Amino acid sequence: MGRRLDISSLSLVFSPRPQPAVTPEFSSDAKQKIEALRQRYPSSQPVLLAALHLAQKEHGDLRDDVLRLVAATLDLPYAHVYGVATFYTMYRRTPSGTNTLRVCTNVSCMLRGAYDVLRAFEKQLGLRKGQSNADFTLIEEECIAACANAPAVVCGTRYFLDVTPEQVAGIIAELKAEPHPESEVV
Amino acid sequence: MPADRNTKLVTRNFGNERAREIATYESMGGYEALRKSLGMQPADIIAEVKASNLRGRGGAGFPTGIKWGFIPKGASNVHLVCNADESEPGTCKDRELIYWDPHLLIEGMVMSAFALGAVHNYIYIRGEMMREVVVLERAVAEAYQRGYLGANVLGSGFRCELTVHRGAGAYICGEETALLNSLEGKRGWPRLKPPFPAVKGLFDEPTIVNNVETLMNVPFIIADGAARFAELGIGRSGGTRIVCVSGHVNRPGVYELPMTISFRQLIDEVCGGVWKGRKVKGLIPGGSSMPPLDADELDVPVEFDALMTDERIKPVEVGPGQLFNMGGGKQLRTMAGSGGIVVFDDQTDVVALCWRVMAFYHHESCGQCTPCREGTGWLEKICKRLVDGQGRPGDVELLAEISVGIAGNTICPLGEAAAWPMLGFLTKFRADFEARVRRVADVPAQAPGAAAAVEGRP
Numbered sequence: 001m002g003r004r005l006d007i008s009s010l011s012l013v014f015s016p017r018p019q020p021a022v023t024p025e026f027s028s029d030a031k032q033k034i035e036a037l038r039q040r041y042p043s044s045q046p047v048l049l050a051a052l053h054l055a056q057k058e059h060g061d062l063r064d065d066v067l068r069l070v071a072a073t074l075d076l077p078y079a080h081v082y083g084v085a086t087f088y089t090m091y092r093r094t095p096s097g098t099n100t101l102r103v104c105t106n107v108s109c110m111l112r113g114a115y116d117v118l119r120a121f122e123k124q125l126g127l128r129k130g131q132s133n134a135d136f137t138l139i140e141e142e143c144i145a146a147c148a149n150a151p152a153v154v155c156g157t158r159y160f161l162d163v164t165p166e167q168v169a170g171i172i173a174e175l176k177a178e179p180h181p182e183s184e185v186v
Numbered sequence: 187m188p189a190d191r192n193t194k195l196v197t198r199n200f201g202n203e204r205a206r207e208i209a210t211y212e213s214m215g216g217y218e219a220l221r222k223s224l225g226m227q228p229a230d231i232i233a234e235v236k237a238s239n240l241r242g243r244g245g246a247g248f249p250t251g252i253k254w255g256f257i258p259k260g261a262s263n264v265h266l267v268c269n270a271d272e273s274e275p276g277t278c279k280d281r282e283l284i285y286w287d288p289h290l291l292i293e294g295m296v297m298s299a300f301a302l303g304a305v306h307n308y309i310y311i312r313g314e315m316m317r318e319v320v321v322l323e324r325a326v327a328e329a330y331q332r333g334y335l336g337a338n339v340l341g342s343g344f345r346c347e348l349t350v351h352r353g354a355g356a357y358i359c360g361e362e363t364a365l366l367n368s369l370e371g372k373r374g375w376p377r378l379k380p381p382f383p384a385v386k387g388l389f390d391e392p393t394i395v396n397n398v399e400t401l402m403n404v405p406f407i408i409a410d411g412a413a414r415f416a417e418l419g420i421g422r423s424g425g426t427r428i429v430c431v432s433g434h435v436n437r438p439g440v441y442e443l444p445m446t447i448s449f450r451q452l453i454d455e456v457c458g459g460v461w462k463g464r465k466v467k468g469l470i471p472g473g474s475s476m477p478p479l480d481a482d483e484l485d486v487p488v489e490f491d492a493l494m495t496d497e498r499i500k501p502v503e504v505g506p507g508q509l510f511n512m513g514g515g516k517q518l519r520t521m522a523g524s525g526g527i528v529v530f531d532d533q534t535d536v537v538a539l540c541w542r543v544m545a546f547y548h549h550e551s552c553g554q555c556t557p558c559r560e561g562t563g564w565l566e567k568i569c570k571r572l573v574d575g576q577g578r579p580g581d582v583e584l585l586a587e588i589s590v591g592i593a594g595n596t597i598c599p600l601g602e603a604a605a606w607p608m609l610g611f612l613t614k615f616r617a618d619f620e621a622r623v624r625r626v627a628d629v630p631a632q633a634p635g636a637a638a639a640v641e642g643r644p
């Protein structure tokens with residue numbers, strides 16, 4: 001139940017990552033969305049959270065060059081963009097799987113067996129919490145406001161409620177067949 | 187007439203899959219309260235909300251009308267921000283409210299914005315609520331189409347803009363000044379108060395931040411009158427109360443109930459009793475940042491003032507017989523908080539439960555203030571070694587000492603959110619913690635006389 005130091009994800013952070021030769025850009029659709037949002041606020045800075053969501057959708061994760069793109073698009077200092085991108089847990093600096101499984105283990109879910117559910121996901125996906133493969137990123141999530149149906153798991157717009165360890169295989173199969181990437185709502 | 191168990195205001199459309207469509211919402215009388223309010227004087231709307239005894243449903247229970255009154259007279263560029271960043275462990279009402287009845291929230295917001303003279307308004311919704319973001323954005327677009335939002339709301343000359351602003355994963359953004367910083371595109375770092383947001387808030391302009399459930403009650407207050415709303419409740423708390431019951435009960439759920447219902451009635455009569463035929467060991471009364479109650483304290487009603495003052499609830503202690511001082515010598519019992527009630531049965535490992543609460547606050551501390559950033563980590567670690575049966579003599583006292591060092595010494599209440607329940611768990615379940623401390627008698631003697639030698643050590 002303890003929070004173990006996850007060495008495999010550390011190595012991802014510290015090993016030098018090959019930088020793509022092409023400078024990333026926003027699609028015209030994303031540019032339009034950012035411009036439309038820009039009209040809703042008195043300056044460009046409040047658009048930052050939304051721009052980071054869009055950047056993550058289009059570029060997979062928020063690598064250094066993607067953060068530079070966001071900074072340039074909104075005319076903000078890189079250091080500010082970096083600070084914001086690393087403050088919030090939904091922004092990723094490393095590639096993620098198609099589905100992001102958020103397994104709540106907070107008190108309401110814990111009391112009804114959430115750690116057994118998390119262990120079942122870890123075992124059947126061959127992932128430890130925090131790790132990814134092509135199809136899945138497995139996250140131990142804090143309370144996702146579905147306490148009345150604990151344990152709860154959320155993947156994009158799809159909620160799995162009152163989950164038992166026995167249901168985990170079915171959930172994995174369902175999401176493989178019909179993915180719910182978080183970027184679909186951005 | 188006081189509310190009974192069938193009185194439903196904000197949850198009346200739960201289960202109605204069509205209520206989130208604007209045509210259905212209108213056909214059920216939706217947006218009629220907005221029409222009525224546009225014919226009133228803004229000051230009269232504020233007076234109605236004050237008289238209704240509506241109290242903030244986000245956690246603090248502060249009277250909404252009085253909060254609105256803090257906007258300086260003659261202020262321009264006022265903003266209304268809805269706090270939909272629900273993430274207090276054990277709380278699951280706002281997500282459901284938005285999912286089932288987004289137009290009731292929008293209607294309440296437009297009415298409140300009109301009362302406050304607020305033009306540019308925002309709903310800050312938690313980033314992880316992806317299904318609800320879709321529902322809310324569609325509802326806002328519909329409201330713009332039908333003229334309930336926009337440059338000239340229903341031809342009244344009132345301009346009301348509403349933007350859904352999505353968070354990105356940070357519990358601290360539920361704290362109103364952290365939320366405002368996050369809305370401004372910054373890290374969610376709470377601000378020092380004063381100045382309070384009503385004076386200097388979003389974009390340094392006067393701002394009111396209200397919870398989802400709070401704003402959704404406004405249409406009922408204006409439609410039926412403040413007196414009717416006030417008498418649904420009791421004392422200084424008007425209306426009904428949503429409670430989210432989770433944990434070891436047979437029927438967990440989100441229930442809208444009279445404020446007068448007691449925890450015991452709630453568990454036995456509404457939630458079908460404790461699961462597996464067991465007994466209650468205790469419960470968290472209002473989200474995990476509130477001190478827990480034990481099995482002898484369940485006859486208190488779920489109402490705001492009762493939980494703070496009812497003498498049937500034992501005050502929180504620093505050590506046996508030594509009361510915790512909340513400031514000014516005030517005692518802390520507990521608070522109604524967000525309405526997230528987590529029931530745990532008599533076979534629960536309370537120390538492990540407390541560890542999970544502390545692990546959460548450590549994870550979510552924003553890092554600005556040292557007492558919270560470091561202290562929550564220490565609480566988590568010490569609780570963990572107690573869970574593992576590796577507690578050291580003095581650990582229980584150390585937990586209390588650290589908690590007292592955090593409380594009152596941080597910019598925002600996240601410090602108290604960890605310190606209060608820690609002290610509360612120690613007050614109500616001290617024996618459970620003491621039992622996890624390794625004692626000399628537990629250490630196997632290596633040779634005859636070894637244990638005695640250890641025991642004799644200073």
